[in-house]
Amino acid sequence: MNIPSANxxxxxxxxxLTFVSLAVAGLSTFDWLTFFTPEQSLxxxxxxxxxGLLVKSWMLTAEQMAKNMAAK
Structure with missing residues (x-):
């Protein structure tokens, strides 16, 4: 079984997450306030x-830790 890497x-x-965020932001042209209030959409x-930011920061931290481990 081929298990994908963590990266x-x-x-x-x-x-x-970026795609979903863009899709939700794109819905601003659609009257989706029937589903959510403006506060909920925000x-x-x-x-x-x-x-998305948390995942990206975790990736950078994991890469840095891997580089430090490889250097030892």
């Missing part, structure tokens, strides 16, 4: 952006 999974997660987009 592949993390990149996939970051791209997925929280959704902010939450997706925050998750």
């Amino acid at each position: 592949t999974l993390t990149n996939g997660t970051a791209y997925f 929280k959704i987009v902010a939450g997706l952006n925050l998750l």
